[in-house]
Amino acid sequence: MAKSIMGQMIVKPTVENIADAARKAGKKGPPPVHLWNPDFCGDLDMRIARDGTWFYLGTPIGRAGLVKLFASILRKDGDDYFLVTPVEKVGITVDDAPFVAIDFEVSGEGDDQLITFFTNVEDAAEAGPDHPIRVTRDPETGEPSPYINIRANLDALIDRKSFYRLVDIGQHEQHNGESWFGVRSGGAFFPIIPSSELT
Template sequence: MTDLMRYAAELEGAGKKGLPPVEKWNPEFCGEIDLVIKRDGTWVHEGTPIGRARLVRLFSTVLRREGDKFFLVTPVEKMEIEVEDAPFVAVLMRREGEGEEQSLVFTTNLGDEAAAGPDHRLVFRKDPETGECAPYIDVRAGLEARIARAVYYDLVALGETRDIDGEEMFGVRSGGVFFPFGPASDIYE
C-alpha cells in the first residue's frame, strides 16, 4: 500500500491530466487490501469511508478490472480490492443534440464522463437481490457505472418504442445506437 500511496501523491503533486496507462502496466500481484467500493459508490478502507474525495479520485484512476476481479495498480504494485456492484455510479446525465444525432452523456460520482454509444454501451441486468432490472454504462476499460435511480428516470423520460426483429422494444438512442430496455409490453403494463 505504501507504493500506491506514494504513487497517488506523485500524481496529485504533478497535476497530471488524463488517466495513467494502467492497461500497459504488468506489476507483480501483492495481495488483497481491505478496500471496498460499496454499492452506493462509497470507498471504504479498513471499515472506514475514505473522506478525501481527491484521494478517492486518484485511486479510481489506477483501478483495473480483470475478469470479475478489481485491482489498484501502479507500475510496481497490483492489489486486489472488493467491488460490491460497479466501481462507479452515474449521478448525472445530459442530452446533447436531437433526434438521430442525440448523445446521452453520463457523469459518474468521481467525475468520469461517458457518452453512450458504440464505445460506451448501456446494458440492463437483473439485480440479484431485488430482481429488478438495473441499467449500467461502460465508462472505461471494462469499468462500469450503475446508473442512479434518479438518472434512470431521466433516461426513461427520453425513451421511445422501436420495432426490433418484429418485437416492439422500449429504449433510448445515443451516439447512433438504440439501447433497448426490454419489450415495450413489459414497460407499459
C-alpha cells in the same frame, strides 16, 4: 513493513505508497493502467460499496481527491478488481459496479441524440457503441439495474434519479425482431424493457 524474499526487500502495499505511486504516474494525464503488468502483491482491505462509497479498513474514505486518485488506477481483469501502479497490483472488493453515474445531459435529438453521463469520481462518458448502456434485471423481483460502461471494462451503476430521467426520454424501437422500450445515444439504441411488458 518489509520482508525479505531471496535477498530482496519487499514492501507490503499500503494505501499511502499506492497513492504516492498513482500521483507520480498520473502527472502527465490519465495513468495508462492497461499497459502496466506488475506482480500481484495481495489483497488490500478496500471495498467499493454499491452506492459508490469507498471504504478502507471498514471506514469510509472521506477525501474525494484520494477516492478520485484511486479510481484513476482501477482495473478489472476477468471478474476481479485491482489498483494498479507501475510497481504494484493489489486486489480490492467491489460490491456491484465501481462507479455511480450521478447525472447526465442530453444534446441533439432523434438519431443525433447524445447522452453524456457523469460519475461520482468526475469521469464523463458519451453513451454509444464505445460506452454502451445495459440493463440487468433481478430474476426474482424484476428490479432493473442500469449501467453504462465508463472506460475499459469498468461500469457505472446509473443512479435512480438518472434512470427515471432516462425513462422520460425513452422510445419504442425494434430490437432483435421485437419491440423494445429504450434510449438512443451516439447512433445506437439501448433496450431497457420489452414493449410488451409496458402495456
